[in-house]
Amino acid sequence: MTIEGKIFPYKHKLNALFSLAGQVLGEDFSNVVISVNFVSEKQIQNLNNEFRKIDKKTDVLSFPNLNKKTTQKLNEFQNEVFDNQLFLGDIVICKNVARAQAKEYGHSMKREICFLALHGLLHLLGYDHIESEDEKLMQKTAEEILNKFGVKR
Numbered sequence: 384m385t386i387e388g389k390i391f392p393y394k395h396k397l398n399a400l401f402s403l404a405g406q407v408l409g410e411d412f413s414n415v416v417i418s419v420n421f422v423s424e425k426q427i428q429n430l431n432n433e434f435r436k437i438d439k440k441t442d443v444l445s446f447p448n449l450n451k452k453t454t455q456k457l458n459e460f461q462n463e464v465f466d467n468q469l470f471l472g473d474i475v476i477c478k479n480v481a482r483a484q485a486k487e488y489g490h491s492m493k494r495e496i497c498f499l500a501l502h503g504l505l506h507l508l509g510y511d512h513i514e515s516e517d518e519k520l521m522q523k524t525a526e527e528i529l530n531k532f533g534v535k536r
Contacts, residue, residue: 399532400497401500401504409456411458414469445504447509451508453510497532502521
């Protein structure tokens with residue numbers, strides 16, 4: 384897996400987290416590329432407004448490159464592989480919002496960044512939280528991965 388973007392202090396941690404997520408989910412991430420970037424509150428508000436028509440800041444946004452459902456495996460997208468790489472999509476995290484949420488929830492910044500990045504990854508893999516059942520599945524999956532990674536609530 385390759386993680387690109389402006390995430391310097393967290394790159395190795397997120398790479399390890401995403402690798403573990405791949406193992407838990409039974410996905411082969413060996414040729415997967417994901418872009419993860421930290422942005423300002425204004426930047427994430429602008430993106431949220433432009434793409435979701437919600438004119439307020441948020442913690443994380445995901446921009447999937449594939450139209451993947453949770454029941455599909457990445458190997459079903461071989462027609463999307465270019466130069467032996469499968470670009471999964473972009474994850475954008477607002478570090479200031481993450482910091483405020485970590486304080487509000489009483490846990491570490493590391494846990495909050497890992498949670499938000501994993502949340503974004505799950506969206507790229509077809510998970511969502513629009514319907515109640517889907518939200519339960521997404522939350523259960525995230526908690527299982529985070530617990531195995533050692534960043535519990």
